[in-house]
Amino acid sequence: MSVLRINKTLQKDRKESVGKYPMGRRMKQGFLLYVTAVFVMTIGTVTVFAADDPLTVINNLSTFIFGLIRAIGMILLGFGIVQVGLSLKSHDPSQRANGFLTLAGGVIITFAKEILTMIAG
Incomplete structure (x- = not known):
């Protein structure tokens, strides 16, 4: 019985450790700034007339x-x-x-x- 309990505990720990990491407010702002900079550099720099x-x-x-x-x-x-x-x-x-x-x-x-x-x- 104790082996079964240990196995269930390990499975529960494994499921909890694989979850998504939450993004904080500053990380979201930084990511938005990065995406905007990449967009401006790739789209806004070269113009074909x-x-x-x-x-x-x-x-x-x-x-x-x-x-x-x-x-x-x-x-x-x-x-x-x-x-x-x-x-x-x-x-x-x-x-x-x-x-x-x-x-x-x-x-x-x-x-x-x-x-x-x-x-x-």
């Missing part, structure tokens, strides 16, 4: 899209540097390999426009 010439419109859209791709590449580049640094600290070879692959992928994505123009001529 329409023109009479359709080729100009396509070039503006291309510049906008490659700007977004460059931003994603820079994020991956920074994440790869962090991964390599953490792997050097923990002496983990698989994490180091993943870090260098992420770093290389970030470089390729960052300079995708230049690579494509070099290939196309």
Whole structure:
């Protein structure tokens, strides 16, 4: 009987520890400020102007899209540097390999426009 009681107590403790953590007022305000800053930085910074010439419109859209791709590449580049640094600290070879692959992928994505123009001529 005592084993059954201990098992029920452990299950109850496990259910209580998995519950959601409540967000306080300051945390909600901080999260709202963060979401607003990300929204303003991604939507409000780059404007694509329409023109009479359709080729100009396509070039503006291309510049906008490659700007977004460059931003994603820079994020991956920074994440790869962090991964390599953490792997050097923990002496983990698989994490180091993943870090260098992420770093290389970030470089390729960052300079995708230049690579494509070099290939196309």
